[in-house]
């Protein structure tokens with residue numbers, strides 16, 4: 480069985496240097512401007528709370544809601560841990576954005592062919608036996624990559640070794656059924672913008688329980704969304720064709736004028 484990979488973020492070790500974001504942007508070929516809010520060009524950001532820095536990114540949930548709500552299977556949970564998105568399947572319904580309990584997926588509103596964007600857990604690096612770019616770049620060990628079970632053990636050991644330093648909680652161990660990004664902290668999580676009232680039951684179980692009671696609505700909704708996607712796509716294609724025809728018209732008019 481493939482060991483589930485994870486990252487342990489020890490908030491007490493983070494110095495706010497932003498090397499994780501810089502490395503992520505470089506790895507993913509994103510604009511190098513510093514960003515404080517998750518965006519299509521920032522898969523990880525730092526939030527500051529009175530001198531304490533917290534990394535935000537996709538949590539790569541063990542049982543992800545984005546996967547369960549996507550009507551066309553554009554999101555998948557891989558055996559190693561990363562939750563990945565396939566732009567070729569996406570119909571742009573943005574259910575994933577609505578459903579994510581951590582408000583992670585971002586949409587390329589300015590793009591003619593918009594995609595959803597989020598951290599990929601450097602899946603291609605993991606396949607080569609490398610660690611994620613952000614973990615490799617972190618100079619203090621605040622972001623540590625490894626097997627999820629080992630990191631959970633290590634998190635508990637760090638808390639046990641210094642109980643006066645750490646809050647007695649590993650965030651991500653149980654939230655929404657568990658996540659691949661785990662946090663330990665010296666400041667209570669609710670003071671650092673973490674949601675501390677999330678269900679311990681994976682949300683897909685809850686959503687499917689609810690959805691199973693309205694199968695017709697789901698089926699009709701799926702067909703409707705496909706229709707919306709088709710019309711939108713078709714409209715873009717027609718607009719592009721019209722623009723091309725106009726360009727050809729202009730060119731041939733110019734040609735005739737110069738020859739006349």
Ligand code: SF4
Nearest residue numbers: 537538540543545579
């Ligand atoms: S944090 Fe949101 S986008 Fe990431 S795996 Fe979980 S549900 Fe999906």
Ligand code: SF4
Nearest residue numbers: 503598600601611613
């Ligand atoms: S795991 Fe990779 S994609 Fe995700 S934040 Fe780190 S560097 Fe970026």
Ligand code: SF4
Nearest residue numbers: 493494496497499617
């Ligand atoms: S690279 Fe490490 S220390 Fe620097 S901001 Fe990111 S997590 Fe914090």
